[in-house]
Amino acid sequence: MITGTHNGHTWHFSTIGGVKRVNIDTANDLVHLKDLDPKLWTALSCPINGLEIDPKTLALIDTDNDGQIKVPEVIDAVNWMVSVLKDPGDLLLQNEHFPISAINDATEEGRTLLESAKVILRTLGKTHEQTLTVEETGDTKKIFATTLFNGDGIISEDATTDATLVQLMKEIMQHAGSVTDRGGKEGISTDILNAFFEQCQQYVAWQAKRENAPDTITPLGAHTDAAYNNYLAIKAKVDDLFIRCRLAAFDPASAAVLNLQTERVAQITTRDLSAAMDEIATYPLARIEAGRSLPLTTGINPAWEAQMHTFRQLTASKLFPGKDSITEQEWNGLAAVFAPYAVWLAEKGGNKAEPLGLDRVREILAGDGKERLAALIAEDNATAQEANNIIMVNKLVRYYRDLYKLIRNFVTFFDFYTPGSKAIFQAGTLYIDQRSCDLCIKVSDIARHNALAAFSGMYLLYCDCTSKATNEKMTIVAALTNGDVDNLVVGRNALFFDRQGNDWDATIMKIVENPISIRQAFFSPYRKAVNFIETNVNKMAASQDEKVVANMNTNIESLPAKAEESKEKKAPAPPFDVGKFVGIFAAIGLALGAIGTALASVVGGFMKLTWWKMPLAIAGLLLVISGPAMVIAYLKLRKRNLAPILDANGWAINANVVINIYFGKTLTQLAELPDGSRVNINDPFTKKKQPIWPAVFLFSVMAGVALYLLIKHKILNIHF
Structure with a gap:
């Protein structure tokens, strides 16, 4: 210290x-x-x-x-x-x-x-x-x-016993909205109160415009709104009728085309016409004739009769009394009649206050409810x-x-380096391949992790986790700091337990490979050699299998042709030319000889060593093969650093968070049998051993060693 x-x-x-x-x-x-x-x-x-x-x-x-x-x-x-x-x-x-x-x-x-x-x-x-x-x-x-005022500037119905204010508060919350106060009750704030009364004032001012110019804005009195909506509903159809009539006047021969075609009617006559009103509604409003007026009583498309009846009752009977039809000019004049009403509608304000009705809104504005509610809010703010x-x-x-x-x-990362404790960034434990990984961290930004994870020097497993209990998903990164990696591949499933003990289904979605231990590094060259041999043997076997299958298919396909050729005399096969293969045999012999000579030299040199040097020679050979991998692994393991992973999660780490070899073993626990466990070694599915062959092998080794020692003693003229 x-x-x-x-x-x-x-x-x-x-x-x-x-x-x-x-x-x-x-x-x-x-x-x-x-x-x-x-x-x-x-x-x-x-x-x-x-x-x-x-x-x-x-x-x-x-x-x-x-x-x-x-x-x-x-x-x-x-x-x-x-x-x-x-x-x-x-x-x-x-x-x-x-x-x-x-x-x-x-x-x-x-x-x-x-x-x-x-x-x-x-x-x-x-x-x-x-x-x-x-x-x-x-x-x-x-x-x-239980408090009437809680200092949050929000008052609920409990803030007063006045029935008038309670009713006003209910209307405000219903039509202007509400907020929840600290006590969990719905109420109103100053902003909501002011917004509601602003809506009331806008609605009254808008209605006042209509009241000040009733003849201009509402030419049809109380029926103006219904009449205007009906006018908008039929306007496009009536405009279409007059355009067709003008085209018929321009070219009388086009009248037949502009009118309803017989073929279209014929297609629906076999159906229930009451169910074909949508189709009928697409037909012209009335018969097309040059210079024709808009009929108001008869000769109207059946699908439009009801709306034209409403037009006649609300509008035509007031503006064109006694007429059974109106001209195009009279129809166009309706746009000017309804224009002030359309402008007034566009200027509409106070939509939220409108459901209360004009009389109630005026009553609210005439009263002192706003001031009294504002006083209650001020009293709440005072606390x-x-x-x-x-x-x-x-x-x-x-x-x-x-x-x-x-x-x-x-400040110190004390919890991370204390045995039995977990740091606040450790999300839980991942169980996979007979081991538990305690260094598991939630991944907040996978892109940053992809850029920084390699600098940590650790073997990392990125896993997508799903909780079936809550349907939540998250991504974690687990550091593997002990054991082997032979069975770890992308796609393998695991089980993750969070700090609350909840279980999550985990699947490996990415692996960042780095050394895990010196022991693993020692065997890594041999694993690579075995993998290389297995890969190439598999390739050769697959290639040979493909050739066999291809030859078999070719022979099967050529069977008919060979059956016909068998009737003819086959040409004799050319004689085997020995001279042609002399060079090949000589090359193979030289290669085998060179390999044999090399092996003989190695074995001979090994046999010439003093007996105590032989283990050293074997150890030296192993070091030559595994030494570089072990040195590299040792240097990397000493520098394993958690800082890049935490930085990728938004931390700003100010010092190395080193995970050395000894500490790493405490972060990944391997499966071990409990103390005092009893194991039955009689596995019924294990191949039965033949004890004679190990005995023969052991006897041969011992005899070879004894023979070697006798030869060495003779060479050195040592007599028993």
Whole structure:
């Protein structure tokens, strides 16, 4: 441990994960945390989401609401807790239950918080208790449920017993909306109140325009709205009729074409015409003739008779009394008649107040309801400070429980390097291939992980996880730091347990390969050689199989032709030319000879070694093959660093988060039989062994060694 004094405080440091990290384990450490050089902090920033710590607590610490917690915000949170607690060392306890006696009542803020805490206890019916929990202080609905005013600027129906105001509030919430107050009740705010009365004023002003010019805006009186809607419904069809009539006047021969074609009628005459009204509605409104007027009584398309009857009753009977038809010019004049009404409709305001009716809206505007409701809202706002103090108690209780946990995982990463503990970024445990991986981290940005994961130097498994219980999905990255990787491939399934014990179905979707252990590196060249041989043997076997199948198919297809050729005398096969293959045989012989000579030299040289040098020669050969892979693996394993993975998740890591070989073994546990287990080795599915052959082999080896020793002794003229 290293110590150092700064601003009168002695800091203690420990080497953890190859880095000197400060110890935060006393009240004085917390008091002087503001004096600690940020360069000595393990992290400078972390996200508020995706961590195993209450996100509501982190949101309170994140005072600038940018989704990240930074060094100054941690210091501000610690300084505030130091100022409101009698003993800052209480934070080290991380207690779920906050004793209100711990509040420093020697300061004004402390006395205010203490009084607010007592109010919460009384509200919750816990007057005889002296502790609070996060669940209790965070339940604002329950705390403010019995209070008329809670300082949020929102009033509900419970704020008054005046029936007139209650009715007005109901109308406002129904037609202008509502918001939920701290007590969980629906109510209105100043914005909603002002918006409602603005709607009322707009609606009354709009109606006043019509009342001031009734003859212009509503030429048909109370029926103007219905008449205008009917006019819009038939306008396109009537305009189509007059255009067709003008075309018939332009070219009389086109009248037959413009009229209803006989073929179209013939197609529907065999059907129930009452069910073909949609088809009939597409026919012209009336018969096409040059210079024809719009008929109002007879000769109208049956599908349009009802609407034309309405037009005659509401509009034509008032503007064209006694007429059975109107000309095109008279029809076009209706646009000018309805134009002021159309403009007035377009200027309509106060839609939200309209359902109340004009009389009720005017009654509301004439009364003093707005002023009285505004006074109630002002009265509620007057209690804002007291209510906010109650909210601050929730902040106090949350910090009391969670702040030191954040410090241990932000300033020092103490929880990560402590056996039996888990850091706040460790999401759970992945079980796969007879092992459990404890270093599992939620992936928030897969693109950034793709760019940074390779710099970690770790063997990583990216898994898509799905919870069948909640239908939630997430992606995690698990670090494999122990065991082998022979059976790990993309697509394999696994099981992930989160920190709450919930199980998730996991599937490997990406693998980042890096060394796992020196043992694995030792065998990696041989595995690669075996894989290479297997791959090439499989290729050769597959190729040969394809040739055999192809030859067989060719022979089968040529059978008829060969049957006919058999009747003819076959030409004799050419004689075997020995000279042609002499060179080939000679080359093969030379190659085999060279290989045999090399093997003989190796074996001969090995046999000439003194007996104690033989194991060394074998070990040397193994080192030549596996040594480079082991050295490379050792160098990489020493530098495995979690920082790039955390950086990809939004952290700003300020120091190496090294995972050395020994520490890595604690993060991935291999399957082991429990102590005291009994194993039945009689496997019924194992091939029965023949003990004679191992005995023969062992005897041959021993005889060979004895013969070698006898020969060596004879050469050295050693006599028994």
